[in-house]
Amino acid sequence: MNTGSSATQRPYVTYRSLPELAGVCTMDRAIHANWSLEQSVARLKRLHYSLRRIHETLTEKITSQPIYELKTAFSYHAYLCAEQVDLIRRRVSEMREPPLGLDKDPEESLVVFFDEINGSDSTYELLLGIYELALPAVLEACERLKNDAHPLADAPTVRVARLIVFELQELVQFGKRALQCLADDSSTEDAEDWLEHLRIFLKVSGGIDGADERIEAERCKKRYPKEKAEYRREPRRDERFIDSFNAGVNPEVFLYDDRYSAQDKTLMMYYKRLRELDVPEMMASILVDLRHEESWGFHMEMSRQLWDEARHAMMGEVGFASIGIDWTKIPINFTWSRNLNLQLDARERHGVLFFIEQGLMPRTGKRYEWEVASESGDALSALFQDFDWADEVLHAQIGRRWYVPRYSDLKEALSYGDRCWSKVLSYWQDDLEQGRTEHWNWWPDLYEQACRIWGKTPDPETLVFAETYEGKRADLEEI
Ligand SMILES: [Fe+2]
Ligand SMILES: [Fe+2]
Incomplete structure (x- = not known):
């Protein structure tokens, strides 16, 4: 079996030195065989799950989030995450996958990681969870997928990973700024404590893609058990909105x-x-x-x-x-x-x-x-x-x-x-x-x-x- 060598035997020659392999990668990279369709699908499915959870959480918070700038940003970010979910679903369906199995939950620790972010009623905790941890972890997993996927055999997946990074980095930037603007809403200690609490679930899962080294952790106590989570369907607006019941002008x-x-x-x-x-x-x-x-x-x-x-x-x-x-x-x-x-x-x-x-x-x-x-x-x-x-x-x-x-x-x-x-x-x-x-x-x-x-x-x-x-x-x- 040819598992690929560490380098071509001699400099690889193309016609008048044009870039090889349609420019997707070098021949040196392409001869490595350390990737499989199964790995690709497994990583994409975890990314799919994560982005879908972020999409659901942001959507769920739109109604009760009082701050106008966040309400509109959640609407945008939820939509962008949905677009990435869609991209991934399409790619998975191309890889001999039907039935897609995209609705199956991954391991419990990753599920709990998102449940905890979703369960918090505090805007600051939500922003930390989504923008400081979850989304950067998704981007990291996409970067890794871009590097690990075989650039020729799995080129469509590389493209998906690249597009996700391109589209979602602006969300992380937004989140960073939002957290700076609202920093007074939480003590640094509380914020660190919350992040540490969430990080453990992520580390137990080996990161979003499961490719990190996993840590063993004693059962962590959930702060926001899913059973108690309740959707707040009554719209809320921030203090700049005056007299919201006013229907005095038609x-x-x-x-x-x-x-x-x-x-x-x-x-x-x-x-x-x-x-x-x-x-x-x-x-x-x-x-x-x-x-x-x-x-x-x-x-x-x-x-x-x-x-x-x-x-x-x-x-x-x-x-x-x-x-x-x-x-x-x-x-x-x-x-x-x-x-x-x-x-x-x-x-x-x-x-x-x-x-x-x-x-x-x-x-x-x-x-x-x-x-x-x-x-x-x-x-x-x-x-x-x-x-x-x-x-x-x-x-x-x-x-x-x-x-x-x-x-x-x-x-x-x-x-x-x-x-x-x-x-x-x-x-x-x-x-x-x-x-x-x-x-x-x-x-x-x-x-x-x-x-x-x-x-x-x-x-x-x-x-x-x-x-x-x-x-x-x-x-x-x-x-
Ligand atoms: Fe409309
Ligand atoms: Fe409209």
């Missing part, structure tokens, strides 16, 4: 009223975009509740959609920044995600999501928003609405792939979503009576401020706009 009525100017409508559209922060909060709950019921394809596509919705919220944030308006002075309502998460089950919530997204009529839909933005002279709004529209077309397709087939036809699927939406109680009056909000009309202040910046006199009719959500089902809410 942007849809304003947007579709021809009396108001396109420029004034862009302001309301930026608000509507930012308010979309409630969509990731709600979609995350669907993914958590259907974790074991739906296939990977469902989770992959819904994660993409979730990230798009977080992007839409950030487009609103950017819009306000472009005008020079402090969005924290405006109530960004969260009762949509709150009511849905607390009142409906996951299938019903998905029905509402599909019904609203599918129901964007041409007159009041995404094309209309883009037309208004284009007419307004605000190039940024036009750009954002252009992409927002494209994203929503994609979301409607995702709904048709993953939601509609559960029903006999599109009509039944839509009417189920409609019925679910009608079931949601909105508590407009209760919120007022119980002092959760006064539903104050924040529009005139915002509009006047924008007019000052734009250097124009406020339109008197626009200034007095005072439609609320009282007694209304927010049918036109676009997401």
Whole structure:
């Protein structure tokens, strides 16, 4: 058997010294036979498990994570991890693997490592676990895979490992900065203690890929037993979000009223975009509740959609920044995600999501928003609405792939979503009576401020706009 020699017998010669082997590696490297398909699959499966757990944990924390910058970052990072999971699944399926066996858990210590990170309720512990330990360990395992895999025989795996490193290093950078910014939330001693606690599980497992030397450890006590883990489905926002129950302004009525100017409508559209922060909060709950019921394809596509919705919220944030308006002075309502998460089950919530997204009529839909933005002279709004529209077309397709087939036809699927939406109680009056909000009309202040910046006199009719959500089902809410 040829197990490869340590070097070629003499310098290997190619045509006019062109790089050998399509440039994937040197002949000296290629003649080594210390790799196997079995090893490759085993490492990929552990990476798959780890990235899937990180994806699940980040998704699960989106709803209850109050800090806006983390909520949106978790949405992004969960999606990027999902893309890597997808890459790995495809590669494993190419290696004589069906049945893939990708849903089997690896050894217990690696399972517990991720359970512990997932179980903590502390943001700082979560950031340490994910960004200081888990993700760097994944990158390390990918680097090792890149080096150990046979560069020619297993070139597609090398490519996967390289792509993962390329895409995920930005997450680690983000995490490092986030930890520095929030360092006051934990003592150095507590942080070290937590990291040490987690490291033991990783060392017992031989690292993410199992290729490190393993240590023997006495049974470590779990801090956050899985049985006690509970998903927190009530959305939370940080202290910059004021008056989150406020439903004192109905942007849809304003947007579709021809009396108001396109420029004034862009302001309301930026608000509507930012308010979309409630969509990731709600979609995350669907993914958590259907974790074991739906296939990977469902989770992959819904994660993409979730990230798009977080992007839409950030487009609103950017819009306000472009005008020079402090969005924290405006109530960004969260009762949509709150009511849905607390009142409906996951299938019903998905029905509402599909019904609203599918129901964007041409007159009041995404094309209309883009037309208004284009007419307004605000190039940024036009750009954002252009992409927002494209994203929503994609979301409607995702709904048709993953939601509609559960029903006999599109009509039944839509009417189920409609019925679910009608079931949601909105508590407009209760919120007022119980002092959760006064539903104050924040529009005139915002509009006047924008007019000052734009250097124009406020339109008197626009200034007095005072439609609320009282007694209304927010049918036109676009997401
Ligand atoms: Fe959408
Ligand atoms: Fe959206």
